[in-house]
Amino acid sequence: MKFLFIHDHKFPKLKDEYFCSYGFDDKFCDRYIQNFENFRIMACHTKAKGNEKKFSNKVKENISFVTFSSIKDILKRKTRKKIEDEINQSECLIVRLPSFIGLMSLKYIKKLNKPYLIEMVGCPWDALWNHSRVGKFVAPIMYLLCKNVIKEAPYVVYVTNEFLQNRYPTKGKSISCSNVILPENDENVLQQRLNKIRNEKYDKKIIIGTCATAGSRYKGQQNVIRALKILKNKGYEVEYQLVGGGDTSYLKSIAKKYDSYENVKFMGVLAHNEVFEWLDTIDIYVQPSLTEGLPRALVEALNRGCPAIGSDAGGIPELLGKENIYKRKSYKEFADVFEKANINKEELAIRNFEKAKEYEKNKLEARRSEFFNKFK
Template identity: 40%
Template sequence: MSLLFIQGGSRWKFDGEGNIYTDSNFNDNVWKRYRKLDDELVVLLRKEQKIYSKKEASEKFNKFDDSKMKYIATPDLYKPWRNAFNLAIRKEIMDTVDHAVKNSDRVIIRSLGNIYTNTALNSALKYDKPFLVEVTGFSRETLWYHSMRGKIVSIYKELQYKRLIKKADYASYVTKEALQKRYSGPKNKLGCSDVELKIDTSALEKRIHKIKNKDAEKFILGTAAFLDVKWKGQKYVIKAIADLKNKGITGIEYQLIGSGTGKKLIRYAKKLGVENEVKVIGALPHSEVWKWYDSIDVYVQPSFSEGLCRSIVEAMSRACPIICSDVGGNYELIEKDFLFQKAKSSEISKLINLLSNNKEVLLKQAERNFKTAKDFDKEVLDRKRNTFYKEWVSNGK
């Protein structure tokens, strides 16, 4: 029996020696959860054009073990953008997805709303293949804040998403309620984050020691997100730091990790005179991300759209104090007083100033967030998820 997993957001990355990688959204622990469901796992993603050196790829990305799983790489319809108007590329993608669905026994479709996943759903219906949809984010907001082209199609895509999700019998949502309110339909539903956490009981103790012994020399903020998309909102944190600096409040450093170049963010920081306060680290393999969470003082998620933000949950598991935008399912995770309106740098600067000058607040938030993170422990989530997915597999036979 063969299981096809398809997602249209992430890209395959290759090095010069033919090794295959994915970004931080996927790693071998994630793939294991799907390999348990069937004899064979086939993963279909679009392919990034750039060829990396083995050193760079291994330092930035997660290696994909093609001895345990099969992969299918399709052209990228969205990058460069002119591909979107290439009918030959569009047909090749749709034919490849359709063929992959036809030759599978069941399909997991992650994040509807693009040509890859939408085609997979329609093909699954055409060939009467059991399929499960993983709902990870809000279509309209993601497109609206992506680009002008996104704004133009956002309402249509939102309506399309709602129409397609109603055709699914099974859906797994990463939120407890936020996404379910918007995208109802499937009669069989699961609310379960897709984060992969093994709670380290020493993380809180280390964080408390870090906070209590923190000197006043440098206060480090951090965000883990794609660097070259506007809707992740990092520029508003940079603006907040610049505003604080203009008021004489210094010693704040902002570190950014994630895929992309971050060139526009660097230029923006220079324009505001805080280029020395902003440090673009770039992509890190997932094993290094955990060390990075431990190195920062406060985690910031300024996105304009989220489902249930995986990075917030990961930061919580390292007992990070956190501030984030009040979008998507973020309210399910973080206390109201530490949420800010998207794109409101004035609110961000107030929270940064509060946390950088109050160890008691930092300690309280560290303890509160770590306690909440325990609800996302891998064993807890795996039990919920495995029961639901096995039910789907059993009923689809």
């Protein structure tokens, strides 16, 4: 069966070789290879940098690509013809939304009467509205386009349990199934976390952390940095560690403005296994996003027994208790939630570790494979 996966994701490329990146690695590929043959990806590409070659593996040789240098390419007649030809040669398709290539492709998918499934992984309204002034103009357009195509889609996989389903309902068949890929749940991890909490000194420095692209303002790290000054004035010694690539100049400027520069530490890009090691060293994980589907990084933190707090964006409230949620952008409310979480770290570690069990790989993959089989 000739299967085509469509999304805007930018795969690092060097000459004719494609590299894996966060969320699109070998495990991501295996999910589709075990269910479909002749796996082909239609997406974008970017020039591979040194850190991608260092931390990423090459995409498996049995996966083929058709990629474009930018989203603007899809406006060209030649590119649209190429998209239509690729769809025509495919027997079934999975379109991941939100994505511009995905929406363009759906027009040809329907025209050619090809069987398709949609994966809904985020909210375009929230993502674009919090991105830029131009984003505020595009947000309602993308929102309506996605809402309309999902409503009529025959099969939809949502990464959330409620949020995306309520905002983008479908008449077709659907399931809730996160994209997260967790290591096997290990009770020793929880015990080590509890020992770490119980042996803390009263006046120790509190390490909080976020794993996300540093250059994307909609990830919300700037609001955590603003809150550091409030916590400092209350007598807390807090260090905020940020894992991830991207341009850090904006966040550094916020840190200087709010007198918190020495309290912010940029960790750079870490390999996936190093992220789990890093999670074990921090005291509280923070998911400050302005827009989200169901954040993989937060689920991974719960899997390590991390006490965690997050904004009210997207599916974050589905993962955390109400007392650990603050209104997005409100750094003052963040400071209040932080204080409560810091007092209840042991209770939160146990609660979060148990919550992560709902996202164990074998449970998710079994549910997804059953749904894929219905689609096939």
